[in-house]
Amino acid sequence: MTTARAEPEEIDAATPRALIVSLFGLYARERAGWLSIATIVRLMGDLGVDEQATRSAVFRLKKRGWLEPQKEGRVAGYRASAEALAILEEGDDRIYGRRRATADEGWVLVVFSVPESERDKRHRLRSTLTRLGLGTIGPGTWVAPANLADAVLAALDRAGLRGFTDVFRAAHLSDADPRGTVAAWWDLEALEATYADYLRRFSGVAARWEADADPDEHRDRAFADYVPAITAWRRLPYLDPGLSLAALPEQWIGLRAEELFARFRTLLAEPAARYVRLVQES
Template sequence: MSDQHAPRSLIVTFYGAYGRFAPGPVPVAELIRLLGAVGVDAPSVRSSVSRLKRRGLLVPGRTAAGAAGYALSPEARQVLDDGDRRVYATTPPRDEGWVLAVFSVPESERQKRHLLRSRLAGLGFGTAAPGVWIAPARLYEETRHTLQRLGLDAYVDFFRGEHLGFTPTVQAVTRWWDLAAIAEQHEAFLDRHARVLHVWEDREDTPPEEAYRDYLLALDSWRHLPYADPGLPAGLLPRDWPGARSAVVFRALHQRLRDAGAVFAGLADPPG
């Protein structure tokens, strides 16, 4: 199993795709079955669930039948709800201007400065200048929720506007983001999952367990990309940008496999 398909990541991906739509906590035995389908053994499931519980992402509970299980915490649900707008986007991003995050953290709280930088980078912000971070304006709401949840909102001011120069915007974005590194991540997704899509396109049947396995692995690879890639308008990107192709591949796999995978996941109705 690759580092990207680590057990903890796959468990989060499972809850994002299916687990949060379950009528109650997902039983531990069911988690072991469902993660086993993508190559995770029972001890790894149990240890990963424990870590996610300590991080406040999963909360223990009992099913209607009294079995021990785990559900998402309210904070984790908010993270997934925010992420849905990126992960499951169905249209190319539009040019809606920019949001700037300007922060100042006292030297006595330098650890919060590091946390702010890492969180903004993880949300897709680029660096326009020291202490000045930039992203497409549509990322504002999710960023606000994230910083409030972490207690970092008191250190940040947001501004919304347009880039007026002097450097042309198409050149400036190459300073704000490492577009070559982002393109490599898209190419890696295509190398791994485009061939999977081709196989499904040649099939007429969609067995639930196979659909579940291929969908969960594709989603586990894909869900990180809309955070590494801020979703710049096409006019600001290099020609033949692989992000457009990887988005097409993921959307096609999503449409073909998710609902069939829900049957294997034990959901009576596919997620909405």
């Protein structure tokens, strides 16, 4: 079996592949990870993606080990691979259950050394740690809030890279301002710009739905607005690994973005899910 080669949050949120990953994450798991081809094509059409682009994206996800063709009776479809389902489940904790670290929790440090003869693994290791949202203290030394230690270890194990690393829990004992320290470890300006883009794209959409007396009367529209908002959000909890507010600029824009994401889920999650069930049953 092909090993899944890309984490869902690594895929550009603007691509059909990212939308399909969201469909499987949101709606396939109650059916053991399976969606029919007809359902995938229909739902992607509702998201503005034509059938040819959808089938091309499904093919790419199949090649990457994310999807496996499987029939349910006479109905052709695709099932998320076991590894893909495990990654999606792990992502649930990060995306829907993320909590912010506190100032006294400390850090997890990852120190790696990869021989020149295995430089491909060095690239994979850096990509894995970047995807998890770790900051960089210096060459070969990465850092994250301590509450992510289990997630970091699980990702290193899944990628087969644990043997190239040493992982520590640590306390920062310097008297330096934590805001300055964290700003040196993470690109907060880029992160702030990404949060601002999310707010720009989706604040108006949420406001329109809040003015609607009954979103359940427009389930197809709810679905078409909900999935792109979830897809765009999915990468943000990895770029910002739940850094302590004490280490972030005052009035951190990420809090407004988190509130917007929560509003989307409250407003549209259920109407969108009911629409998908209607499509699956038709």
